[in-house]
Amino acid sequence: MNYLLPILIFLALGLTAGILLSVASKALAVERDPKIDEISQTLPNANCGACGYAGCADYADAIVTKGEKTNLCKPGGAMISEKISTIMGVEAAFVPETAFIKCGGSCENTKSDYIFGGISSCVAAKRYYGGMMGCKYGCIGLGDCISVCEYNAISISDGVAVVDKALCHACGKCIKVCPNSLISLVPITKHYSVKCSSCDDGKHTKGACRKGCIGCRICERKCMSGAVRIENFHAIIDYSKCIGCGQCYEACPTGAIFCCERQKA
Secondary structure (H helix, E strand, O other): OOOHHHHHHHHHHHHHHHHHHHHHHHHHOOOOOOOHHHHHHHOOOOOOOOOOOOOOOHHHHHHHHHOOOHHHHHHHHHHHHHHHHHHOOOOOOOEEEEEEEOOOOOOOOEEEOOOOOOOOHHHHHHHHOOOOOOOOOOOOOHHHHHOOOOOOOEEEEEEEEOOOOOOOOOOOOOHOOOOOOEEEEEEEOEEEEOOOOOOHHHHHHHHHHHHHOOOOOOHHHHHOOOOOEEEOOOEEOOOOOOOOOOHHHOOOOOOOOOOEEEOOO
């Protein structure tokens, strides 16, 4: 009897607590919008973070509860964007993008300062005097971006990483691993991009790479839509303003502005 009474008391307390919790869970329950689960199932569930959220489930919740845009899933592409937009009853507005390497410092255009014999990693080489290339802002070319690309869209050509836009899913994983922050997502429909990220002045950039942007502002003056500006000694294109006229490409004296469909003689 000395043990039975405490046991009965604990059983009664546990039963009471269970009943109270069951009633509270029903009384305080928050209804979950079924669209969240529908959108979550529509997303590719890659959980890559390209949309800016921790995963596909978080993005789905943000679309329904916070009114987030339906076109942020880059790996899903236009088809996923259209499906989500249909679920939400809004118009789809997906702009296809691809990763772009902002460096034209190939073996032909720049030189290396030394031979790096350490781990074959851009991050490792960057720690040793900023890397072995003459331009400390350019592509180190050891392929950290390649190692994280699940779609085999990146390769090294003549010492510089290049992206096959036909294979790129714009997931953004390569952007995160580049120690020189050379990779960005650009609209596939906009054909002009600046292949230079040097923050040195024109004299030092030209000494390090013959294809580097020297910040001369000719492209800025020639741009018909005000889409080009010079920042940190190199040109930057605002794709929300770019009309694809090609004036910056034609005017660039060093060839730092790149067009995937045209090549200067």
